[in-house]
Amino acid sequence: MVPASGIAPGRLVSRHGRTRSHAVLLATSALLLLAGVATPLLVAAGGSLAAHPVATVIAALLCLGGLGLAVAWKALEPATVLSLHERGVVIQHTRTKTNDFVPFAHMADLYLYRTGQQGGLVNALAFRRDAQSPWIDVLDNLGDAFRLRGAIIEGQLRERGPLTLRALEAGEGVVFHTVTDEDRHARRQGRGAQDTKASAFYLSPLGVEFEGMTIPLADIASVDEGTTSGSLRLLDERGNTLWGVHYLSLFSADLFIVLMRTLIESRHYGLGGVTSNKSY
Known part of the structure; x- marks a missing residue:
């Protein structure tokens, strides 16, 4: 499979679809159906079932229960099954039976957020190619979702990090997005990432550029988490805050931190290679 991006998915690492609870549900369904078939046979012992009406009723109820659980298992099938590969994630849309591949190198936005009241734990992630592409959510309704979220963050840093750094070295700007605190808190109310309205800003060799405002790279001494x-x-040499945002309000926050620190170190140690050439 080599998609339009020209990047092949590479070796399959893991597949994330149904959870363990789905497996338990299916196993219970199979056991009930098996018990429903076996009960009258064992009770009748080769004789007539008419002589054992109670066993027949129990068997029917067991079969109905098994069929009900089987229907529930099918109804709970996740809308998307995600396959983690070396170079990205393949999304299988179970309703339309279509596949899509998003390479790590093309994941412009990763959005970590919280759902429900889980003691402050980050339990959801969404990713997309760019602001025009749909979000793909990685929620706990997928098997081993916690490990998958970590692998996606690591994959974006590994594959997209060098590309964006080379873009900065060439004098180009890299687009990042932020959301308001209101939208960030709205994740707990069950709203998906698709409802998020984000504002764009640029990380460039000049610094951090917003609409009508630029924080020069020369003024930024460190990044504080x-x-x-x-x-x-972002702090100056005296420890004053030049700009601040909540970690969960910044898409691809880990990538931003790595790039920002690389630019600061390049300036501090005179490594060079990063010039301004605004082509955006």
Whole structure:
């Protein structure tokens, strides 16, 4: 499979579809059906079932219960099954029976967020190619979703990181997106990432550029990650905050942190190679 991106998925690492609870549901269904068939046979012992009406009724109820669980198992099939590959994620749409491949190198946005009231734990991730592409959610209704979320973050850093760094070295800007605190908190209310309205800004050799405002790279001394508050701040040499955002309000936050620190170190140690050539 070599999609239009020209990047092949590579070796299959893992497949993430139904959860263990789905397997338990299917196994229970099979056991009930088996018990429903075996009960009258064992009770009758080769004789007539008419002499054992209670066993017949119990068998019928067991079969109905098994069939009901089988229907529930089918109804709970996830809308998407995600296959983790070396170079990206293949999305299988179970309703339309179509597949799509999103390479790590083309994942412009990763959106970590929380759903429900889970003690502050980040339990959801969504990814997309760009602002015009649909989000693909990685929720806990997929098997081993926690490990898959970690692998996607690692894959984006591994594959997209060098590409964006080369773009910065060539004087180009890299687009990032943020959401408001209101939208960030709305994730707990069950709204999906598809409802998110994001604002774009640029990381460039000049610094961090917003609409009508630029924080020069020369003014940025460090990146601070608030361990308890979740804040992410750009600080000057005196420790003053030049810009701040919540970690979960910044798409691809880990990629932004790595690139920002690389630019700062390049300037501090005179490594060079990053020039301004605004072509966007």
